[in-house]
Amino acid sequence: MSNSDYIDNSTLSTTDAKPTADDNTTTPQAEPEMDQVVITMPAKLKRALIATVQFIRSLFTGEVIINPTVSKGYDYLAYIAFLMLISIVTLFSSLHMQIRENHLSEQVRLTRERAVRTEEQRIKATTHSAIVRALAERGIDITDCYEPVTIIKKE
Amino acid sequence: MADLNKSWQSQMHRRLNVIKWVIILLIAAIFARLVYIQFYDKNLSKQSARVHKKLISTQPVYAKNGRILARDGSLLATTVERKRLFFDMASHGFDREERFVEHADSLSKLLSAYFGEHGPMWYADTMKHIHKRAVRRDSIDFKVVDRRSLFGKLFGSKRNIDTLPIYKVTRRHTYTRLFRDVDANEWAEISRYPILNESMGEVYNDTTTFIRIYPHGDLARRVIGRTNVEKPYGIEYAYRDTLTGKNGKVHLQYMAPNFKAKIENDTLKTTPAIDGADVVTTLDMELQDVADRALRQSLTEQGGEWGTTVVMECATGDILAMVNLRRNSKGQYSEGINYAVAQRMEPGSTMKLATTILLLDKAHMSPEQKYNSGYGRKVKVGKYNEVADSHPIGTRRNPQIDLRTAFAESANVYFLKAVIENFKGRETEYYNALCSLYLDRHPGLTELEQGANAVFLPKPGSAKWYGSTLGLLSYGYGLEITPMQTLTLYNAVANNGTMVAPRLVKSIKKGDKVIAENPVKVLSNQICTPTTLALVREYLEQVALTGTAKGCFSEEQTPFRVGAKTGTATAAKGVVYGEGYHLGSMVTYLPADNPRYTFITAIYKKKGKGSVAGANVAGPVQKRVATYLYNREEEWAERLIVSDVKQLPVDVKGGSIEHIGNVASHFDLATTYTSPTGWGTTTTGINSISIRSTTADGRLVPDVIGMALSDAIFLLENRGLKVEFSGNGKVVYQSIEAGSQLQQGDKIKIRLE
Numbered sequence: 001m002s003n004s005d006y007i008d009n010s011t012l013s014t015t016d017a018k019p020t021a022d023d024n025t026t027t028p029q030a031e032p033e034m035d036q037v038v039i040t041m042p043a044k045l046k047r048a049l050i051a052t053v054q055f056i057r058s059l060f061t062g063e064v065i066i067n068p069t070v071s072k073g074y075d076y077l078a079y080i081a082f083l084m085l086i087s088i089v090t091l092f093s094s095l096h097m098q099i100r101e102n103h104l105s106e107q108v109r110l111t112r113e114r115a116v117r118t119e120e121q122r123i124k125a126t127t128h129s130a131i132v133r134a135l136a137e138r139g140i141d142i143t144d145c146y147e148p149v150t151i152i153k154k155e
Numbered sequence: 156m157a158d159l160n161k162s163w164q165s166q167m168h169r170r171l172n173v174i175k176w177v178i179i180l181l182i183a184a185i186f187a188r189l190v191y192i193q194f195y196d197k198n199l200s201k202q203s204a205r206v207h208k209k210l211i212s213t214q215p216v217y218a219k220n221g222r223i224l225a226r227d228g229s230l231l232a233t234t235v236e237r238k239r240l241f242f243d244m245a246s247h248g249f250d251r252e253e254r255f256v257e258h259a260d261s262l263s264k265l266l267s268a269y270f271g272e273h274g275p276m277w278y279a280d281t282m283k284h285i286h287k288r289a290v291r292r293d294s295i296d297f298k299v300v301d302r303r304s305l306f307g308k309l310f311g312s313k314r315n316i317d318t319l320p321i322y323k324v325t326r327r328h329t330y331t332r333l334f335r336d337v338d339a340n341e342w343a344e345i346s347r348y349p350i351l352n353e354s355m356g357e358v359y360n361d362t363t364t365f366i367r368i369y370p371h372g373d374l375a376r377r378v379i380g381r382t383n384v385e386k387p388y389g390i391e392y393a394y395r396d397t398l399t400g401k402n403g404k405v406h407l408q409y410m411a412p413n414f415k416a417k418i419e420n421d422t423l424k425t426t427p428a429i430d431g432a433d434v435v436t437t438l439d440m441e442l443q444d445v446a447d448r449a450l451r452q453s454l455t456e457q458g459g460e461w462g463t464t465v466v467m468e469c470a471t472g473d474i475l476a477m478v479n480l481r482r483n484s485k486g487q488y489s490e491g492i493n494y495a496v497a498q499r500m501e502p503g504s505t506m507k508l509a510t511t512i513l514l515l516d517k518a519h520m521s522p523e524q525k526y527n528s529g530y531g532r533k534v535k536v537g538k539y540n541e542v543a544d545s546h547p548i549g550t551r552r553n554p555q556i557d558l559r560t561a562f563a564e565s566a567n568v569y570f571l572k573a574v575i576e577n578f579k580g581r582e583t584e585y586y587n588a589l590c591s592l593y594l595d596r597h598p599g600l601t602e603l604e605q606g607a608n609a610v611f612l613p614k615p616g617s618a619k620w621y622g623s624t625l626g627l628l629s630y631g632y633g634l635e636i637t638p639m640q641t642l643t644l645y646n647a648v649a650n651n652g653t654m655v656a657p658r659l660v661k662s663i664k665k666g667d668k669v670i671a672e673n674p675v676k677v678l679s680n681q682i683c684t685p686t687t688l689a690l691v692r693e694y695l696e697q698v699a700l701t702g703t704a705k706g707c708f709s710e711e712q713t714p715f716r717v718g719a720k721t722g723t724a725t726a727a728k729g730v731v732y733g734e735g736y737h738l739g740s741m742v743t744y745l746p747a748d749n750p751r752y753t754f755i756t757a758i759y760k761k762k763g764k765g766s767v768a769g770a771n772v773a774g775p776v777q778k779r780v781a782t783y784l785y786n787r788e789e790e791w792a793e794r795l796i797v798s799d800v801k802q803l804p805v806d807v808k809g810g811s812i813e814h815i816g817n818v819a820s821h822f823d824l825a826t827t828y829t830s831p832t833g834w835g836t837t838t839t840g841i842n843s844i845s846i847r848s849t850t851a852d853g854r855l856v857p858d859v860i861g862m863a864l865s866d867a868i869f870l871l872e873n874r875g876l877k878v879e880f881s882g883n884g885k886v887v888y889q890s891i892e893a894g895s896q897l898q899q900g901d902k903i904k905i906r907l908e
Contacts, residue, residue, distance in 0.1 A: 094416060095410070116233055119230050127440070127441065129448050139880070150793045150795055151794055
């Protein structure tokens with residue numbers, strides 16, 4: 001690999017000074033002025049950097065999908081996308097079902113408690129003793145009927 | 156330049172090499188760590204558990220305890236959730252003073268309106284008082300800005316903020332309950348109130364507890380039972396394995412804040428909760444209520460120590476009601492020990508049924524056999540026995556009585572003489588015959604009471620068999636049995652000789668599905684011959700009509716016929732006799748010709764307040780239970796005989812217009828009305844009825860003239876008036892004129908004629 005491979009005149013110059021023909025003829029004895037030094041990047045590194053930048057840019061611009069390498073794996077990508085879609089749908093449907101189950105369980109719990117309370121109130125209000133007590137509060141004294149009961153009409 | 160590049164390159168390579176080695180070392184370190192964790196780390200399981208715990212949590216799934224149900228499916232016992240809230244008045248949520256004051260006041264008003272236990276001031280004062288004590292703020296001047304600094308120059312001179320007061324807050328976290336435990340529905344309502352709606356941070360802790368509730372209160376409390384006491388009892392105890400469910404567990408994985416999803420795999424198995432089953436009893440709570448009220452009243456009137464009433468269905472042995480009341484230290488009566496099952500005592504004269512059966516069946520004694528009753532005098536029979544009847548039986552001139560009279564009048568002397576004459580020397584046969592009537596053991600239900608003692612029937616030849624024992628047994632002494640045994644025997648007679656075991660639990664259910672039935676258990680197919688059975692039933696009816704129970708069930712007393720037997724026994728207080736304690740009892744079956752129900756009442760009391768005779772002590776309770784049972788059985792009720800003669804009503808009372816219309820249509824009356832619904836008063840013509848609607852305006856007093864009492868009370872009380880009434884019939888006068896403006900709570904007098 002020749003030295004020229006490592007020379008890049010266009011970039012990474014750390015100085016405003018223009019390189020001159022003398023620059024190539026400097027000797028070890030004559031140290032170059034610091035403001036005249038041009039540091040160049042190896043071409044391989046530069047290419048890798050450019051490729052990386054281009055790839056990143058293509059990701060944003062969408063050109064990545066026409067990349068020949070990528071386009072070869074369209075079927076795999078589509079499959080992965082499909083699997084991801086299924087995964088998302090499953091996740092959300094399970095979430096939805098679970099929320100629904102929780103909601104229904106809560107409704108059952110509330111309804112059950114309401115039923116218990118209503119029944120408790122019904123019991124307390126409709127027993128023989130409760131009716132006797134309620135009537136007694138109004139001054140109505142009921143006594144046991146010792147006469148035979150007569151049914152007038154039965155539905 | 157080439158050298159420079161070279162140097163730069165070598166520098167870059169060096170750096171890259173360094174990075175490379177750093178990465179390699181990092182990977183190596185990670186790998187080494189992995190190996191270490193995998194094979195050598197002692198904390199591996201701990202670490203793993205920590206991560207696992209963060210991601211996966213296990214939650215219990217609480218099983219619901221089973222319910223106890225009455226025979227009609229109504230609730231006797233069930234488990235409900237209750238939420239208990241503890242307020243932390245020192246919490247950060249209350250830090251903003253003005254906000255706390257505002258919210259505390261709102262909450263106080265709402266809590267007061269909801270619970271009605273205290274006024275709003277009570278809640279507000281309690282909260283503010285505790286908050287004041289719980290949070291102490293000490294102010295400290297804290298220098299935050301230097302005046303000489305640029306910031307200080309810019310702002311400090313204008314706004315004196317070089318020092319700021321900051322507070323050192325001392326919190327005393329104490330937890331306070333402001334209101335009773337609430338159920339889920341109540342919580343759904345009050346959780347919307349300020350502070351409770353979590354808008355102010357973690358200001359309270361809530362705990363959920365499961366409690367057992369008994370909607371019928373003290374009714375049948377001993378029978379239903381309890382488990383959270385030192386000595387559990389009742390159905391709750393006897394069926395604890397059936398009623399108690401088994402908790403399960405579920406594994407949850409963290410998915411997002413406030414959301415965890417259920418997961419299940421090979422290692423994390425979900426265990427479902429197994430709910431307890433429901434126990435369906437044979438109890439009829441309406442009847443239980445009637446029996447409870449009757450026994451309570453009787454005990455109160457007579458100052459009894461304790462009493463028990465049990466109602467049994469003849470054919471099945473189903474216990475429809477079982478009341479056990481005892482006087483507590485405050486002199487009130489509440490459910491105590493299950494005396495019916497656990498209290499063994501000398502039964503007294505109710506034992507004479509067994510003696511009669513034995514005399515007729517085993518000794519083949521003629522029912523016409525006569526003995527001298529002694530006419531109330533003390534009579535000595537044989538070497539050891541001496542007894543007198545409670546009252547003179549027969550006539551002074553002719554104290555000779557037959558078995559029928561002896562049974563009806565409960566003649567101790569007669570039975571003593573008959574047994575001594577017929578069974579002397581045949582004691583073992585007598586004993587075996589008593590055993591065949593289940594008088595030597597419990598017929599069932601002992602599982603309800605842990606302390607249910609074995610019954611006591613002395614065996615001939617044993618140390619407890621004395622010379623007087625045979626004679627004593629004839630009229631109900633010398634043995635100790637429970638009221639349930641006596642009831643089972645009488646029920647066998649009522650059930651055409653078939654003795655069935657008492658049954659309190661009918662089936663076990665899960666949801667609507669019956670998972671286990673408790674069949675009727677027959678103890679003896681025929682306890683005596685049909686001839687004997689017919690005779691004893693005749694005697695029992697005689698007791699009710701003309702004998703010792705005539706005060707309750709004679710033809711003048713009740714329209715129905717029963718079989719009954721009374722018993723009065725001198726009882727011991729503990730082991731000491733002679734302190735005046737008696738056991739008064741009565742056993743009855745209804746109706747006499749085709750019995751459906753058998754019931755017993757036994758009351759233990761001291762002589763003094765009223766009589767101690769079974770008929771007087773237990774009779775009123777028996778009569779009330781019998782009357783209730785008789786009145787509620789439709790098939791025993793009389794039917795109205797429909798004649799061909801057309802009847803027209805003289806008067807139709809006012810009330811619900813729909814009901815009036817219904818009555819009118821039955822009598823083919825032409826009806827005119829201003830509105831087809833609502834309430835109205837009537838004018839009855841010969842063949843027509845005119846209904847005038849009363850005002851539907853809730854602010855006006857309605858016209859109730861001509862209405863029945865029930866309709867008038869309903870209408871007036873619905874509008875907020877307090878009603879006082881007198882007389883009966885229909886309303887003829889109301890003290891506030893119809894149509895006038897009413898004031899809520901006004902008193903209105905109505906008179907009925």
